[in-house]
Amino acid sequence: MPANNRKAEAYLAEDAADPAISARGLVRKFGDFIAVNHVSFTVKRGEIFGFLGPNGSGKTTVIKMLTGLLPLSGGEAMVEGLNVRTDAERVRERIGYMSQNFSLYPDLTVTENLTFYGRIYGLGPERLKKRMDDIIQMNGLAPYLNRLAAQLSGGWKQRLALGCAMLHEPKLLFLDEPTAGIDPVARRQLWDLLFDLSGHGITFFVTTHYMDEAERCSHVAYIYFAKLIADGTPNSLRELPDVTPAGTIRVEMTTPEVTRALKIARQIPGIRSATIFGQSIHALIEEHLDLDDLRAQLQEQGIVVAEIRPLAPSLEDVFVELTYKNQANGAQETEANRA
């Protein structure tokens, strides 16, 4: 595929700039099952790199490969300038990792959890003390130092886990669904903290399900059934031709009767797709359709449209479109294979 070649060349060029992660053609097989299929991307220093995809699409597998937990079946990965294949040990010294379930010891106190992880990374007593003070200050953990980790709320557990992963001052942190099961306030606070840290030059590789979190990332990659199908800044993804094909535009129609309006809108020729978004409908329509005309057509059917205006696609639109397109491609491929 020429597009992939062009991408690969771009990665090579960026390599010179010493990225935090450079993954080229990553493959991971479990028996016959291909969990990760030729995935390539680059994470620049200081970036918040959002890694998205449905469950079971290979997100966690990629993290495990990059952290040296899983050997690569194919491809190359450089993390913090070290080859994961040959230098996994040193890679682990330089990175931090926070898993979905936070991996704390519930029967140890906050201080004890921090002390343990600090010692695991070989921090001497003085450095450990200083780092613990820094982390406690940064995370606001001071009031809970002698509390057992089991007794902390989800948000505080997550802060403690992040602290544990940062004691040894890694320049690169892997966060595997850090906000799963956390209340919105704690979620917001965590992201504020991540922005703050990334401002100090720390790189984050974050997997998430939440689209609003994806919008906050400085770079987003989308993996779908083992393949990387999108990779770029949120804005560049919105402008992808696949998302808004030539001759079409996206519009937002505000109406009090969204459910009925959706049914009717889908019947109108020239409307390619439509979905409900709160009190409005997002639709992909053909360019030649006149917006006033469209409004009139809906009105004829008894739908009052308060407002109708062009709209930039959201990241959710982007991923939904790309997923559909890939499903179609996948179907064609299997057809071709059968023939």
Next chain:
Amino acid sequence: MRDMFRGFRAVFYKETLHVRRDFGTLFFSLIIPLLQMLLLGYGIDTNIRQINTVVFNADGRQESRELLDRLKNSDTFHVIRYVNSDQQMNNMIIAGKAHVGIKIPVDYSDKLLHHMSAQVLVLIDGSDSSVAGQAINVTTSIGLDESLRRALVNNETFAVDMRPKLLFNPDSRSPNFFLPGLTAILLLNVTTFLTAFSIVREKERGTLEQLFVTPVRPMGLLLGKLLPYLGIGFFELCMILTFMRFAFRVPMHGNVILLAFLSLPYIFVSLSLGILISSKANSQSEAMQLAFLTILPSIFFSGYIFPLETMPRFFYALSYFVPARYFIDITRGVILRGATIVHLWPDAVALFTMGTVLLAIAARRFQNKVIMA
């Protein structure tokens, strides 16, 4: 070399915290073996005494009563009923109320007076082989003794006087024999379970995966986990020994310090076994099943219950791979026979080797397989 054990001190620190925090569980896991010991120590008595016996004395004269007295005084028989017919005697045995029936015929005294051979019928319930064996031994030897005394009328001495003497356990007390072996089984129980659980728990919580993303090395992790439990296992051993010595009055013929010292390689083996189990099991219940699997051979193929010498060759060969075999040899050796390091060092070497091999296998499995999980 130092790098190989990386993370050891951190894990050790954390593990001692776990132990301190979860003191309740630990307390119970240490107290239960002592209770088991109490039950088994008082419950098991393999010396056969006071077998329920039914007597049909058809003769009833002085000679017959003398014979019965001698049988009763052997401590082997406990006469529960005197009956008046063969039928009644048979019924008692079939009903399981008595295991031995002794019938003295009506002409017993007459035959003796006429220097003829007098017969005594002894019916033995063969459904328990050890009871039957003991009953046969005692009745025939009393019969033999009685015959000889009557044959040698003038207080002549016996031509051959066999005098067996039991060494090391002169009273043939069961606890003396059983408890040193039981020590090995109980110790194995506690230590294998504790270590297996401590690692499987980390698997369940996901912290093990977290540890593998840190620079900790498998050997550092495993030894850090193992050492606190080595201390606990050793403490448990001391409690068991104290209990054995003072509650059951098992005499200590050898050096107790030597025994404590030689227990270390054994505890090391059972801890390594626990770690090996945890490399396979993914949940605590799975670990429990696997641990039970290791305990059965330790009970049956270690010489704890069945003597190794009487085993079929295959099982005898199998016993060389059962750590408890070596430790039972050590405990019985030191406690009952007063054996010293000169006699026991091969056992210790065997145990230490097994422990090292098991731990190395476990470390390798952790390096390769658990990481993939």
